[in-house]
Amino acid sequence: xxxxxxxxxxxxxxxxxxxxxxxxxxxxxxxxxxxxxxxxxxxxxxxxxxxxxxxxxxxxxxxxxxxxxxxxxxxxxxxxxxxxxxxxxxxxxxxxxxxxxxxxxxxxxxxxxxxxxxxxxxxxxxxxxxxxxxxxxxxxxxxxxxxxxxxxxxxxxxxxxxxxxxxxxxxxxxxxxxxxxxxxxxxxxxxxxxxxxxxxxxxxxxxxxxxx
Ligand SMILES: Nc1ncnc2c1ncn2[C@@H]1O[C@H](COP(=O)(O)OP(=O)(O)OP(=O)(O)O)[C@@H](O)[C@H]1O
Ligand SMILES: [Mg+2]
Numbered sequence: 234x235x236x237x238x239x240x241x242x243x244x245x246x247x248x249x250x251x252x253x254x255x256x257x258x259x260x261x262x263x264x265x266x267x268x269x270x271x272x273x274x275x276x277x278x279x280x281x282x283x284x285x286x287x288x289x290x291x292x293x294x295x296x297x298x299x300x301x302x303x304x305x306x307x308x309x310x311x312x313x314x315x316x317x318x319x320x321x322x323x324x325x326x327x328x329x330x331x332x333x334x335x336x337x338x339x340x341x342x343x344x345x346x347x348x349x350x351x352x353x354x355x356x357x358x359x360x361x362x363x364x365x366x367x368x369x370x371x372x373x374x375x376x377x378x379x380x381x382x383x384x385x386x387x388x389x390x391x392x393x394x395x396x397x398x399x400x401x402x403x404x405x406x407x408x409x410x411x412x413x414x415x416x417x418x419x420x421x422x423x424x425x426x427x428x429x430x431x432x433x434x435x436x437x438x439x440x441x442x443x444x445x
Contacts, residue, residue, distance in 0.1 A: 278406065294325040305338075305339060327441060330418075341377045342377065347381075353431075
C-alpha cells in the first residue's frame, strides 16, 4: 500500500457521490486511470528496489510456470493470434518467492507477445540440468522463445537496465525487475536474439532436492 491507494479511493468516492456533468466525469475518469497507472509504476519500482523482501519457501516451479502461462494465455496481454507451445518437466523444486517468480515469467511472456503484434508463437520449455555452482548440483533451465521482431545486437546489453524501453508506453522496468528477482534467487538470465527472427530468454534457477 502506498499513498496512491487512498488517493484513488477518494477520487472514486467523489466520482460516485457528486453530481458531475459529462465533461467533468470524463476528467474524473482520467484522474482515476492515471492514478492506477502511477500505482502500477510505483509497485514495479518498489519490487525493483527490494526484491529480497518477502519469504522464500519450497516451490514447485513446474506448476508455477504452468499456472502463470495459463493465466497469461487467457489475459488481454496475450493476443489470440499467438500459438503457445510448451514442454515443462514435472517436479522442478526450488526455494523461492512464488509471487516474485510469477512476475518473472509474466514479464518475459508479455514481452514475447508484444514483440509479435501480428501473431506468431511462444514456446516455453523447462527442464533439469547439471550445474557447476557449488550451492546446488542441479538447476532448472527455462527457455521462453518467440518468433517476434528480435532485439538488435547493440541494444541487447541494455534491456536489463531500469527504464530502458523501445516501446512508447513501456516503463522499461519489466526486465530490470526480472533480473533483480532472478539474482535474488541465485539464478541467471541470458538472451539470444536475432533481428526479425525472434528472441530466446533463458532463465536458470538452482534446484533443491524434491525429498527435502
Ligand atoms: N521478446 C522480446 N522481443 C523483442 N524485444 C524485446 C523482447 N523482450 C524485451 N525486448 C526489448 O527490451 C526492452 C526492455 O524490456 P522491458 O520488459 O524491461 O521493458 P518494456 O517491455 O519496454 O516495458 P515494461 O515491461 O515495463 O512495460 C523492450 O522495450 C524491448 O525493446
Ligand atoms: Mg516488458
